[in-house]
Amino acid sequence: SQTIHQWPATLVQPVGSPLSLECTVEGTSNPNLYWYRQAAGRGLQLLFYSVGIGQISSEVPQNLSASRPQDRQFILSSKKLLLSDSGFYLCAWSVTGGHSPLHFGNGTRLTVT
Amino acid sequence: GENVEQHPSTLSVQEGDSAVIKCTYSDSASNYFPWYKQELGKRPQLIIDIRSNVGEKKDQRIAVTLNKTAKHFSLHITETQPEDSAVYFCAASIPNAGKSTFGDGTTLTVKP
Numbered sequence: 767s768q769t770i771h772q773w774p775a776t777l778v779q780p781v782g783s784p785l786s787l788e789c790t791v792e793g794t795s796n797p798n799l800y801w802y803r804q805a806a807g808r809g810l811q812l813l814f815y816s817v818g819i820g821q822i823s824s825e826v827p828q829n830l831s832a833s834r835p836q837d838r839q840f841i842l843s844s845k846k847l848l849l850s851d852s853g854f855y856l857c858a859w860s861v862t863g864g865h866s867p868l869h870f871g872n873g874t875r876l877t878v879t
Numbered sequence: 880g881e882n883v884e885q886h887p888s889t890l891s892v893q894e895g896d897s898a899v900i901k902c903t904y905s906d907s908a909s910n911y912f913p914w915y916k917q918e919l920g921k922r923p924q925l926i927i928d929i930r931s932n933v934g935e936k937k938d939q940r941i942a943v944t945l946n947k948t949a950k951h952f953s954l955h956i957t958e959t960q961p962e963d964s965a966v967y968f969c970a971a972s973i974p975n976a977g978k979s980t981f982g983d984g985t986t987l988t989v990k991p
Contacts, residue, residue, distance in 0.1 A: 800978070808984075809968070809981060809984045810968060810981045810984075812978060815977055823978075856922060862977075863974070863975060865910070865911045865974075867913045867915075867928055868913070868915075868970075868979065870922040870924070872921075872922055873921075873922050
């Protein structure tokens with residue numbers, strides 16, 4: 767069966783520090799991969815998605831970036847965090863081609879101080 | 880691009896009553912409509928989905944209806960229980976677009 771791992775679960779970082787969140791998927795090949803952010807009490811904001819290795823689509827211009835160095839690995843990064851980067855970050859995967867739900871990781875709660 | 884509107888943003892019902900959440904979408908090319916439930920502090924999880932070639936789908940106390948002509952779909956929860964309290968998100972997907980468009984969510988509170 768497929769599983770998705772996302773870490774860390776919680777993170778407290780000072781403003782201006784770098785960020786690296788990692789997500790890996792097991793049990794499937796060539797998945798679509800996604801990074802979402804959720805502010806407290808708000809909806810799901812799509813940040814990046816990838817349909818293949820090295821293919822990254824950005825939905826919202828900001829100081830974040832994403833990379834997909836391997837088929838089942840998706841990394842969210844920032845060189846300098848802002849206070850507004852605080853939130854609940856969710857990685858997700860789906861089968862390519864549509865008609866497939868998203869499977870979310872457990873999320874990372876990031877607090878920028 | 881696709882736009883999904885979800886109503887109401889908050890919904891409070893008495894235990895045992897029914898709850899209905901409605902979503903409308905803008906792009907007639909959308910053909911897959913999942914619903915997710917997110918409990919406080921947890922990840923969203925799929926509870927039911929429907930494809931555009933089906934008008935209704937039911938799974939125990941949960942049902943989803945789709946009106947392609949009007950471009951709206953609804954989640955129906957019958958005999959609500961306190962554990963149904965959560966945020967519910969609808970979404971719409973266009974084939975091979977690589978992504979889903981989410982509604983803003985509905986916070987459902989079931990009072991015992």
